[in-house]
Amino acid sequence: MTVTIYDVAREAGVSMATVSRVVNNNPNVKPATRKKVYEAIERLGYRPNAVARGLASKKTTTVGVVIPDISNSIFAEVARGIEDIANMYHYNIILCNADKKKEKEIRVINTLLEKQVDGLLFMGGAVTEEHEQAFRTANVPIVLCATTDEKGQIPSVDIDHEAAAYDAVGKLISNGHTRIAMISGTLQDPANGYARFQGYKRALQDAGLPYDDEIVRVGNYRYESGVEAMKYFVELADRPTAVFAATDEMAIGAIHCIQDSGLHVPEDISVISVDNSRMASMVRPQLTAVAQPMYDIGAVSMRLLTKLMKKENVERGTVVLPHEIVERQSVGGISK
Amino acid sequence: MTVTIYDVAREAGVSMATVSRVVNNNPNVKPATRKKVYEAIERLGYRPNAVARGLASKKTTTVGVVIPDISNSIFAEVARGIEDIANMYHYNIILCNADKKKEKEIRVINTLLEKQVDGLLFMGGAVTEEHEQAFRTANVPIVLCATTDEKGQIPSVDIDHEAAAYDAVGKLISNGHTRIAMISGTLQDPANGYARFQGYKRALQDAGLPYDDEIVRVGNYRYESGVEAMKYFVELADRPTAVFAATDEMAIGAIHCIQDSGLHVPEDISVISVDNSRMASMVRPQLTAVAQPMYDIGAVSMRLLTKLMKKENVERGTVVLPHEIVERQSVGGISK
DNA sequence: CTGTTAGCGCCTTCAG
DNA sequence: CTGAAGGCGCTAACAG
Numbered sequence: 038m039t040v041t042i043y044d045v046a047r048e049a050g051v052s053m054a055t056v057s058r059v060v061n062n063n064p065n066v067k068p069a070t071r072k073k074v075y076e077a078i079e080r081l082g083y084r085p086n087a088v089a090r091g092l093a094s095k096k097t098t099t100v101g102v103v104i105p106d107i108s109n110s111i112f113a114e115v116a117r118g119i120e121d122i123a124n125m126y127h128y129n130i131i132l133c134n135a136d137k138k139k140e141k142e143i144r145v146i147n148t149l150l151e152k153q154v155d156g157l158l159f160m161g162g163a164v165t166e167e168h169e170q171a172f173r174t175a176n177v178p179i180v181l182c183a184t185t186d187e188k189g190q191i192p193s194v195d196i197d198h199e200a201a202a203y204d205a206v207g208k209l210i211s212n213g214h215t216r217i218a219m220i221s222g223t224l225q226d227p228a229n230g231y232a233r234f235q236g237y238k239r240a241l242q243d244a245g246l247p248y249d250d251e252i253v254r255v256g257n258y259r260y261e262s263g264v265e266a267m268k269y270f271v272e273l274a275d276r277p278t279a280v281f282a283a284t285d286e287m288a289i290g291a292i293h294c295i296q297d298s299g300l301h302v303p304e305d306i307s308v309i310s311v312d313n314s315r316m317a318s319m320v321r322p323q324l325t326a327v328a329q330p331m332y333d334i335g336a337v338s339m340r341l342l343t344k345l346m347k348k349e350n351v352e353r354g355t356v357v358l359p360h361e362i363v364e365r366q367s368v369g370g371i372s373k
Numbered sequence: 374m375t376v377t378i379y380d381v382a383r384e385a386g387v388s389m390a391t392v393s394r395v396v397n398n399n400p401n402v403k404p405a406t407r408k409k410v411y412e413a414i415e416r417l418g419y420r421p422n423a424v425a426r427g428l429a430s431k432k433t434t435t436v437g438v439v440i441p442d443i444s445n446s447i448f449a450e451v452a453r454g455i456e457d458i459a460n461m462y463h464y465n466i467i468l469c470n471a472d473k474k475k476e477k478e479i480r481v482i483n484t485l486l487e488k489q490v491d492g493l494l495f496m497g498g499a500v501t502e503e504h505e506q507a508f509r510t511a512n513v514p515i516v517l518c519a520t521t522d523e524k525g526q527i528p529s530v531d532i533d534h535e536a537a538a539y540d541a542v543g544k545l546i547s548n549g550h551t552r553i554a555m556i557s558g559t560l561q562d563p564a565n566g567y568a569r570f571q572g573y574k575r576a577l578q579d580a581g582l583p584y585d586d587e588i589v590r591v592g593n594y595r596y597e598s599g600v601e602a603m604k605y606f607v608e609l610a611d612r613p614t615a616v617f618a619a620t621d622e623m624a625i626g627a628i629h630c631i632q633d634s635g636l637h638v639p640e641d642i643s644v645i646s647v648d649n650s651r652m653a654s655m656v657r658p659q660l661t662a663v664a665q666p667m668y669d670i671g672a673v674s675m676r677l678l679t680k681l682m683k684k685e686n687v688e689r690g691t692v693v694l695p696h697e698i699v700e701r702q703s704v705g706g707i708s709k
Numbered sequence: 710c711t712g713t714t715a716g717c718g719c720c721t722t723c724a725g
Numbered sequence: 726c727t728g729a730a731g732g733c734g735c736t737a738a739c740a741g
Contacts, residue, residue: 092428
């Protein structure tokens with residue numbers, strides 16, 4: 038039924054070792070025999086069994102990447118960066134979706150490890166004790182991608198979320214806004230949630246503006262939660278003149294809510310966020326946002342992982358990529 | 374270094390066969406020894422090697438799914454359906470992104486097959502001769518997901534794209550529109566491209582409306598191509614009063630282009646599309662669209678695949694799921 | 710209920 | 726440059 042390396046060997050009149058060599062591009066094969074083997078492979082339709090190969094060689098040339106939420110375009114972009122570099126180094130990548138559930142994250146990490154991936158890229162939210170536990174028992178390198186662990190023990194590549202938020206809010210402040218609301222992510226999420234919230238607070242503080250928890254709401258990163266939060270702000274007696282959303286999608290929800298209330302962006306309320314996903318230009322007015330270099334985060338983390346897998350020594354295990362603000366039309370000045 | 378089933382056996386004072394049994398939940402193990410084994414596993418931190426298991430059992434309990442474009446939210450939703458059912462039947466799924474490139478599709482299909490997946494779900498564009506070639510040499514079941522092959526030889530689950538397009542355009546027609554433009558996908562793409570275009574033409578024809586290729590443009594499914602196409606239509610002397618876009622994203626691009634030109638949706642131009650992705654409600658005005666049941670397409674195809682993998686016999690290999698029109702605010706009547 | 714014994718398909722020394 | 730032989734870690738009969 039299934040044709041094995043042995044069949045090919047017989048067909049080509051060589052030993053299976055030789056077939057193995059040509060399949061693995063080992064140079065120590067005479068061109069003539071190499072050709073014979075290729076022909077036999079072709080004739081028989083031989084397809085190497087990666088499972089057997091993995092068992093024998095103890096390498097699978099595949100890296101597992103766990104995606105928190107496949108329907109989030111941010112991660113899609115990061116994945117593109119990962120893939121491009123992976124291809125470059127001849128690694129296969131297998132994606133596993135974790136549905137933003139911690140329990141599922143742990144599960145896929147373990148499945149991936151059981152499948153003997155040569156390395157693991159973890160994009161996700163919080164890195165808990167349980168995660169670290171799972172990572173510790175892995176005997177392959179792991180790098181965190183678009184997230185970090187609190188202790189900074191695990192190699193990672195990410196932006197400085199606190200600073201990104203600080204800059205976003207700073208932009209609003211420098212435009213004259215003094216009553217700035219925030220639509221935050223969950224505070225349990227260290228990167229997209231907590232850190233961005235901290236950046237918001239620090240920016241306020243540095244500008245001598247009061248912090249008022251009346252104008253911060255916690256959303257779940259989705260569009261709908263952005264409109265919900267904004268609905269609340271819009272009805273406030275002392276309505277904010279600007280809002281900082283932790284993510285693009287919530288920002289877009291906020292913009293639409295503002296418009297649905299008969300107000301205008303940015304004339305009545307300015308909106309800014311962190312992310313700069315493709316969606317940022319898919320709204321009217323187009324969204325001003327602090328951009329995180331998604332593709333690069335993916336590419337750099339994959340590159341780091343290849344080094345780790347080859348046991349090359351790396352200088353810095355945790356790399357922080359720069360962010361920048363991209364100005365579009367959702368932020369205005371305060372003139373009243 | 375790595376702890377094997379053999380180590381566990383020694384630690385627990387049983388044979389490796391027994392360890393294998395408890396790991397695989399074979400009922401034929403005395404509770405007491407089962408407990409001993411579990412303890413040994415715990416103590417040693419044993420993690421089964423899926424590669425070795427796969428080689429020995431000739432099953433990997435994983436199915437491969439190839440995604441044409443990970444950054445397309447449509448596929449993300451389909452993937453969710455796939456995953457839920459896969460979990461239900463205890464299959465792991467590994468996602469492989471093909472970047473909308475045929476060459477890469479073929480490559481990931483082969484990698485997946487080499488990895489000995491127990492089945493394959495192919496979401497993609499055209500199923501070419503080369504695809505069929507790759508499928509043919511696979512000796513595991515394959516089902517097409519959100520696409521079909523022309524000959525209908527390969528099991529598949531999808532909607533009737535031609536009819537969906539027909540209904541979308543029909544909606545416009547019944548609202549009184551007679552000059553209806555189309556932003557199509559590439560005609561090489563049988564499902565989202567060609568079929569939807571055919572539906573458009575048939576609807577026109579059945580209504581006795583002339584077909585005018587001045588008002589059909591081919592886009593690439595992305596937002597930008599939607600605005601490009603619309604830009605062309607908007608400047609036409611005999612400007613269309615409605616446009617049918619093959620996908621949501623292009624429709625949203627069209628809406629924004631219309632608005633950027635100082636016109637209004639749906640007052641000046643109505644917009645409708647096929648898909649009904651999450652983004653359909655993330656525009657103003659919200660997009661009226663023919664909905665394809667993405668989640669169900671994923672779920673049903675995965676269910677079908679499980680049957681095929683278990684060699685149960687299935688009645689119909691190609692299933693067509695119903696679509697429906699969901700009305701929001703982007704379609705208006707014609708009153709001038 | 711439990712142990713023994715063959716492999717699964719391939720890679721990898723080690724000889725020659 | 727090529728062949729022979731011994732596993733990789735686990736499952737699957739087959740005995741007992």
